[in-house]
Every structure is written in structure tokens, then in C-alpha cells.
Amino acid sequence: MILTGKEIHREVESGNIVIDPFNQKNINPNSYNFRLSNQLKVYTAPTLDTKMKNEVASIDIDETGFILEPRTLYLASTIEIMGSEFYIPTYAARSSVARLGMFINLSACLGDIGFIGNWTIQLYSINRVKIYAGMNIGQIMFWCPKGRINLYNGKYQGAVGAIESRIQFDTRK
Amino acid sequence: MILTGSEIIRNQNSGTIIIEPFDERFVEPNSYGFHLKNELKIYQNEIIHVDQYNESETIIIEEDGFLLEPGRFYLGSTVETIGSYNHTCLLYSRFSTSLCGIFIQTSAPVGHVGAIIPWTLEIVVAHPVIVYPGMLIGKISFWENKGVVELYNGKYKESKSVTTSLLFLET
Numbered sequence: 001m002i003l004t005g006k007e008i009h010r011e012v013e014s015g016n017i018v019i020d021p022f023n024q025k026n027i028n029p030n031s032y033n034f035r036l037s038n039q040l041k042v043y044t045a046p047t048l049d050t051k052m053k054n055e056v057a058s059i060d061i062d063e064t065g066f067i068l069e070p071r072t073l074y075l076a077s078t079i080e081i082m083g084s085e086f087y088i089p090t091y092a093a094r095s096s097v098a099r100l101g102m103f104i105n106l107s108a109c110l111g112d113i114g115f116i117g118n119w120t121i122q123l124y125s126i127n128r129v130k131i132y133a134g135m136n137i138g139q140i141m142f143w144c145p146k147g148r149i150n151l152y153n154g155k156y157q158g159a160v161g162a163i164e165s166r167i168q169f170d171t172r173k
Numbered sequence: 174m175i176l177t178g179s180e181i182i183r184n185q186n187s188g189t190i191i192i193e194p195f196d197e198r199f200v201e202p203n204s205y206g207f208h209l210k211n212e213l214k215i216y217q218n219e220i221i222h223v224d225q226y227n228e229s230e231t232i233i234i235e236e237d238g239f240l241l242e243p244g245r246f247y248l249g250s251t252v253e254t255i256g257s258y259n260h261t262c263l264l265y266s267r268f269s270t271s272l273c274g275i276f277i278q279t280s281a282p283v284g285h286v287g288a289i290i291p292w293t294l295e296i297v298v299a300h301p302v303i304v305y306p307g308m309l310i311g312k313i314s315f316w317e318n319k320g321v322v323e324l325y326n327g328k329y330k331e332s333k334s335v336t337t338s339l340l341f342l343e344t
Binding site for chain 2: 001043046047048049050051054071072073075088105106107108109110111112113114120122124143144145146147148149150151152155156163164165166167170
């Protein structure tokens with residue numbers, strides 16, 4: 001089962017869902033619209049290696065906006081701290097954003113129950129698109145879990161701002 | 174409802190969910206992390222036909238890794254055979270994988286109830302990236318069904334590894 005907007009609102013007020021800052025205007029029928037922060041990161045190496053730390057450079061989105069180049073990966077962050085210890089989050093682009101030719105995640109829409117922090121989004125555009133800090137870029141949804149809950153305690157817990165991949169720390173077989 | 178990690182373990186133990194090989198270290202709060210098999214396939218012809226078998230080339234990912242390039246399309250496979258007799262599966266890229274610019278499927282995330290196979294992954298990358306055999310690449314979630322369950326009996330049910338599209342069998 002997926003929570004309706006009214007239920008998301010109720011659970012934010014009861015503390016079972018964290019969305020901070022929270023604005024009632026951003027509630028949808030069954031999701032909440034989150035906003036784009038003003039900092040992007042891009043990988044600087046021509047080739048990424050999933051066994052290594054990959055260096056990034058930061059880009060600030062100023063008042064005049066920033067043009068995303070096509071087929072280029074940018075890491076960005078939500079303004080909001082979001083998560084829940086009671087519901088499983090998924091996130092997606094807003095339909096209006098997707099219609100401009102933008103992805104905000106690369107088939108990785110499922111979050112973990114218990115993760116609470118800024119969400120790093122993976123901006124990838126098919127077209128040249130000018131974006132602005134503070135725009136409503138994506139939506140988060142909350143689903144009911146079945147079974148005993150073990151909260152997320154992984155390497156991105158409490159994330160602040162856009163975070164480059166920590167894949168080099170993954171357990172290997 | 175989505176199964177929590179402990180519920181995935183419970184169902185794996187009872188035989189309702191199959192994850193083979195299974196290792197509790199890869200149980201996540203609400204999913205199971207799967208690994209990339211050492212085999213990729215790339216379609217060989219410039220034009221891909223929806224109504225014909227498409228030839229593909231097989232690539233083995235060696236221990237020192239394989240460079241995936243943007244603008245190309247790779248089929249990969251999970252190491253694990255995964256499925257459920259009573260749940261619907263959804264496959265995702267892991268957060269760490271996606272942050273490296275790797276899509277592991279392209280808008281076809283649903284695994285049918287009763288399909289118990291190594292899953293073919295549709296891999297596209299946003300940035301050149303080196304991948305390794307056996308790396309954690311994606312995660313699978315299990316969802317409760319509503320309604321009478323009819324187990325999957327489709328054309329991929331005998332999949333053993335990377336399987337190219339069998340769409341032509343429908344025409």
C-alpha cells in the first residue's frame with residue numbers, strides 16, 4: 001500500500017515521516033514534491049572505476065540557473081532531509097521534469113527504511129535543460145512494509161548535500 | 174506491501190522466495206543485493222529487429238574489469254537465481270551503482286510471480302565506468318500480491334544466464 005498525500009501529511013505531523021523543511025503546498029495525491037539544492041557535483045575522471053574512490057568537482061547553481069549538458073551525469077541534492085523509520089520510500093522525477101527529457105535517478109528509485117538525510121539525485125538529461133536551485137524536481141512516495149523492520153544503517157546514513165558513490169566500500173564476494 | 178529484509182529471510186527459509194546462492198550479508202532493510210555475472214552480451218547488428226532473432230556477441234568480464242561505454246547497450250545477468258512463488262519482484266539499480274551513472278534496467282523493472290531465474294539486466298551508462306565480475310550491482314524487492322496468483326509460464330522461464338530478447342517469438 002502506498003500512502004496518500006493526506007497520510008504523508010499526517011505522518012509528518014506525528015513524526016513517523018521526516019520531511020524537513022515541510023511545505024503543505026508540495027503535497028500531491030500520493031507523493032511529496034522535493035526541491036533541488038544549489039550544488040552539483042560532477043566526476044572529474046574520464047573513466048570511473050567501481051573499485052576506487054572517484055574524484056568530483058562542485059558546481060554552484062547561481063540565481064541565473066545552470067544548463068545541463070546532454071548525456072552528462074550530475075549529482076545533485078534535495079534541499080529537504082527526508083526519510084522514515086516506518087515506511088519504505090521510493091522517489092521519481094516529477095512528470096513535468098521527465099517531460100523535459102530529464103532522469104533524476106538511473107533505475108535506482110527504491111530507498112531504504114530508516115535512511116534519513118538529503119537524497120543525492122542523479123541528474124541526467126537527454127536535452128540541454130536550464131535548471132534552477134529551489135525548483136520542484138522530484139517526488140517521494142511512501143509504502144507500507146511487511147515484516148520486522150531492521151533500520152538502514154549504511155554508508156549514506158545522515159547524508160548532507162550531494163554525495164558521490166561510495167561503491168568502493170561495498171562488500172565483495 | 175513490500176517485504177522487509179527479515180521477511181525476505183523468513184520466506185527464503187520457508188522456500189517461498191528463492192535466492193540462490195543466498196548470503197545474509199546482502200540482505201538490505203527492504204531488498205536483497207544481487208551481483209553481476211561475468212558475462213555480457215551486445216547486439217551485433219546496427220539495426221535491431223523486433224520480429225527476428227538478433228545476433229549478439231558474448232563478452233566475458235575478466236577479474237581486472239570491463240569498461241562500459243556511454244551510448245552502448247549491454248545485457249548482463251545476475252549471479253543469483255531469484256524469484257518467488259508468492260510475491261512480485263521489482264529490480265533496481267543500487268544507490269551506489271546509480272551514483273556511478275549505471276542504469277541496470279531501462280523502464281522494465283517488474284519480475285513476475287513464479288519467474289525464478291537469473292535476471293537479465295539491461296545496462297546503459299551515463300559515463301565510462303569499469304565494472305567487475307561479482308560486484309554488487311542491483312537490488313530486488315518483493316511485493317505482496319492481491320488476487321489469485323498464476324505463476325509465470327513465459328518464454329524466459331528457462332533462462333540460465335544473459336538472454337537476449339525473445340520478442341520475435343510473439344510474431
